[in-house]
Amino acid sequence: MTEDIEDILVNGYRTWRKNLILGVPHLLDLIASIIVLIISLILMIFIVVLPLLSQITRGRFDLSLITFPVLLLLIVLILVTVFLLLLITSFFSAGAIGMTRRAIETGKTTMSEMIDYGKKKFISLFFVNIIILLLTILGFLFFIPAVIAFLSKLINVGLSLLILSFAVWMLYLTTLEIILIFVPYAVVVSDLGAIEGIKKGYRIFMENKLSIIFLWFITLAIGWGCGLIINAITSFMGILPCIGTLINIVIWLLYFGFLVMVITPLSTVWWTRLYLDRTIGIKNESSPPEVQPPSQEPSSSQPEIYI
Amino acid sequence: MEENLEDILRNGFLTWRKNLNIAVPFLLSSIINLLLIVIFITIIYFFLNPFQSSFATASYGRYSPLSSINWLLLLLDILLVISFLIIMSIISSFFYAGAIGMSKKAIETGKTSLEDMMEFGKRKFFSLFLAQLVISIGITFLLLLLVGIPILITLKVQLIGRSLMGFGGNLFSVLAIIVSIIFAALPFAIVISDLGAVNGLKRGYGFFMDNKLPVILLWVFIRYVTEFINYGILFIAVIVFSLGILFIPIPSNISNILSPTLQHILMPLSIIFLITIAIVILVSWIVSIFVLSPLTTVWWSRLYINKTKSYEEEK
Numbered sequence: 001m002t003e004d005i006e007d008i009l010v011n012g013y014r015t016w017r018k019n020l021i022l023g024v025p026h027l028l029d030l031i032a033s034i035i036v037l038i039i040s041l042i043l044m045i046f047i048v049v050l051p052l053l054s055q056i057t058r059g060r061f062d063l064s065l066i067t068f069p070v071l072l073l074l075i076v077l078i079l080v081t082v083f084l085l086l087l088i089t090s091f092f093s094a095g096a097i098g099m100t101r102r103a104i105e106t107g108k109t110t111m112s113e114m115i116d117y118g119k120k121k122f123i124s125l126f127f128v129n130i131i132i133l134l135l136t137i138l139g140f141l142f143f144i145p146a147v148i149a150f151l152s153k154l155i156n157v158g159l160s161l162l163i164l165s166f167a168v169w170m171l172y173l174t175t176l177e178i179i180l181i182f183v184p185y186a187v188v189v190s191d192l193g194a195i196e197g198i199k200k201g202y203r204i205f206m207e208n209k210l211s212i213i214f215l216w217f218i219t220l221a222i223g224w225g226c227g228l229i230i231n232a233i234t235s236f237m238g239i240l241p242c243i244g245t246l247i248n249i250v251i252w253l254l255y256f257g258f259l260v261m262v263i264t265p266l267s268t269v270w271w272t273r274l275y276l277d278r279t280i281g282i283k284n285e286s287s288p289p290e291v292q293p294p295s296q297e298p299s300s301s302q303p304e305i306y307i
Numbered sequence: 308m309e310e311n312l313e314d315i316l317r318n319g320f321l322t323w324r325k326n327l328n329i330a331v332p333f334l335l336s337s338i339i340n341l342l343l344i345v346i347f348i349t350i351i352y353f354f355l356n357p358f359q360s361s362f363a364t365a366s367y368g369r370y371s372p373l374s375s376i377n378w379l380l381l382l383l384d385i386l387l388v389i390s391f392l393i394i395m396s397i398i399s400s401f402f403y404a405g406a407i408g409m410s411k412k413a414i415e416t417g418k419t420s421l422e423d424m425m426e427f428g429k430r431k432f433f434s435l436f437l438a439q440l441v442i443s444i445g446i447t448f449l450l451l452l453l454v455g456i457p458i459l460i461t462l463k464v465q466l467i468g469r470s471l472m473g474f475g476g477n478l479f480s481v482l483a484i485i486v487s488i489i490f491a492a493l494p495f496a497i498v499i500s501d502l503g504a505v506n507g508l509k510r511g512y513g514f515f516m517d518n519k520l521p522v523i524l525l526w527v528f529i530r531y532v533t534e535f536i537n538y539g540i541l542f543i544a545v546i547v548f549s550l551g552i553l554f555i556p557i558p559s560n561i562s563n564i565l566s567p568t569l570q571h572i573l574m575p576l577s578i579i580f581l582i583t584i585a586i587v588i589l590v591s592w593i594v595s596i597f598v599l600s601p602l603t604t605v606w607w608s609r610l611y612i613n614k615t616k617s618y619e620e621e622k
Contacts, residue, residue: 006311006520156555163552164549211313217530218527221531228480235470235477
């Protein structure tokens with residue numbers, strides 16, 4: 001029943017080719033996030049920088065102008081921005097995963113699918129994102145021993161612990177990323193709440209470590225390969241004076257668009273397909289998969305190759 | 308019955324676990340090559356040093372580095388370097404062919420011994436050496452074309468030459484990766500299908516063309532496994548380094564740090580740094596010989612055997 005990694009890549013690629021619209025939610029996500037960021041940046045300028053500037057023009061410069069209410073306002077603004085960004089991402093990634101699921105199962109998808117899934121699942125996904133954010137912040141706990149050592153003037157121990165805790169922190173972040181990679185898919189595809197989604201995502205990871213790590217490596221490699229090629233192209237354009245820089249800016253923008261419109265939806269299709277395949281199973285496939293007959297037999301029956 | 312990639316990885320891992328002696332050829336190869344390098348450096352330094360006479364004349368005050376180089380010795384040295392490189396790659400080919408033969412035996416019969424290494428090594432080392440020579444000549448040619456020529460241009464026209472050099476370097480790394488993927492199965496075609504150098508090159512290329520996706524995927528997987536194992540080694544290095552810092556007499560008052568005590572800190576710090584690097588080199592050497600090289604050899608062999616078997620069955 002299960003597809004192997006090659007089938008997932010090939011069939012996922014076909015699904016994406018037939019539904020180029022899958023790139024749209026990622027693009028909308030990016031645009032909405034940029035708008036929110038710009039607005040909050042403008043607000044910050046109004047709240048903090050402008051009063052300071054007016055002070056400077058009057059010839060007096062006093063940092064005490066940043067009073068407690070201003071600081072509080074700033075913190076609230078930053079928190080609101082983070083929450084808004086998380087909400088936007090939750091909505092559009094829920095929509096993207098929902099669209100992808102529909103595309104895989106019926107062969108076709110539309111934008112209304114995105115709105116449906118986005119509306120239905122963005123709250124759960126938002127809580128998942130909050131929990132992941134909190135877990136990431138929790139990683140700073142690793143630095144507490146180092147801080148204590150510094151405060152008690154044990155510079156040696158503090159430095160040693162600082163380096164060590166930085167390494168542990170990196171390890172923690174990487175592990176978190178890979179272990180929780182299926183959680184959004186569990187929430188949207190299996191229609192679960194935040195906590196159940198995290199549990200399910202973790203369980204599916206533990207059951208399919210090899211496939212997940214393999215697919216993770218593949219997505220990493222695609223980013224790496226694209227980076228290498230784009231480096232070669234831009235360094236070629238760098239030979240031309242002036243115009244080269246301009247062309248390079250255009251190339252970088254195009255590359256960024258390519259990442260958002262092609263690479264991200266493609267990897268979303270692969271992850272969704274892997275998740276579907278390892279949980280519910282892929283049903284109602286529009287095109288008959290030619291790989292079905294051989295994969296019916298269990299792979300353990302190979303008389304000629306010993307392990 | 309064809310295995311899929313995940314089965315190949317899983318079963319290849321089991322094959323390696325049951326036949327840890329596949330590490331022996333890699334161990335022997337690196338020890339012998341290390342010995343050769345030591346011998347080689349000794350010979351050059353003590354007997355054929357082309358710069359030796361220039362030091363002697365310099366002390367008399369008639370310093371002229373170019374005229375005092377012994378050109379005959381330099382020529383001899385270059386010949387010596389080339390012949391040493393050839394000897395070393397022949398030795399590596401012998402043991403690599405042996406390792407592939409061993410993993411072939413291990414995959415097909417479940418068990419392998421060092422006799423297999425000798426047998427396959429003796430039989431296939433020359434073909435493997437020739438084929439790899441062709442590939443490395445090709446890569447060297449690419450390197451000269453893409454990086455060497457821009458360096459020459461840089462000597463004349465700095466600005467253009469430098470950006471050409473950047474472009475050449477980037478393009479070279481892309482092409483080198485492509486070549487290494489296309490001919491990834493080459494050694495396995497030569498040893499497992501028992502082919503000569505030319506037929507091996509053809510078969511290695513043909514194998515890639517028939518199995519593009521699995522070859523690329525296995526290559527990617529091995530690349531990232533290596534990378535993440537290297538992160539693990541880095542982690543060990545960090546632990547060693549941070550333990551070492553505990554022994555450095557850093558004054559508890561930070562404002563003192565720029566006073567003469569700085570010297571007392573720098574000395575032990577660099578010693579600890581050197582120890583860390585030594586440990587990193589040792590651990591990566593051990594991991595590479597005992598885990599990575601044998602394991603990847605088994606994986607590639609298993610992929611090759613699987614795909615050729617199903618190919619022959621189709622025929």
